Amino acid sequence: MEHAFGPYLKQLREQQGYSINQLAEAAGISNSQISRIENGVRGVPKPATIRKISDALSVPYADMMKQAGYLEVSNTAIELQEAPDWATYKDRRDFKKMLEDEDDLMFDGIPLDDEDKKRIKDVLTGLFWEAKQMNKRKKKNDPDERP
Known part of the structure; x- marks a missing residue:
């Protein structure tokens, strides 16, 4: 299953009014890494990177992990x-x-x-x-x- 994490991240970033540089600084990762993720060049980031981004954007970590394909969703509940x-x-x-x-x-x-x-x-x-x-x-x- 293909996960569209890059466009999802870009949408979140833009909704909150962050530039790539601002998000990179808030998350403590490089602006080129954010750009590569959003453009699909890098693919899905590691969970530790997702944690940093979710904290910077104040988005629930589990939501981002689902979007990245790390968590499977069934009937809107995480399968445990x-x-x-x-x-x-x-x-x-x-x-x-x-x-x-x-x-x-x-x-x-x-x-x-x-x-x-x-x-x-x-x-x-x-x-x-x-x-x-x-x-x-x-x-x-x-x-x-x-x-």
């Missing part, structure tokens, strides 16, 4: 993968929520401050959605996969 039967409560805990809510998290014995948690969340979000996208492509192209 069920946790396996063997998963315990701790297995099901939302790691993103834990990073946002927990005060005393540590890594290798060092307490994480809010900036550390935000960086970890951003990196994990990007990796998570990239892996989901690769799995989706792999399943589509797998000749052994049965419907």
Whole structure:
């Protein structure tokens, strides 16, 4: 399925009155990257880039991820993968929520401050959605996969 992320981004940017340079500065990415995305030269950006753009435009991240094709939409709801039967409560805990809510998290014995948690969340979000996208492509192209 072809996703028209570039025109979508351009429309959002123009609706909010941003120039390419203004959006690039607000998002902390290059103006040439914004231009390449909008013109379809670059294609769909990585989730971490989408996060920066969504924050700069004050657009819900999930909406942009849907438009980019990272999230499948069915009957206007995001399809969520069920946790396996063997998963315990701790297995099901939302790691993103834990990073946002927990005060005393540590890594290798060092307490994480809010900036550390935000960086970890951003990196994990990007990796998570990239892996989901690769799995989706792999399943589509797998000749052994049965419907």
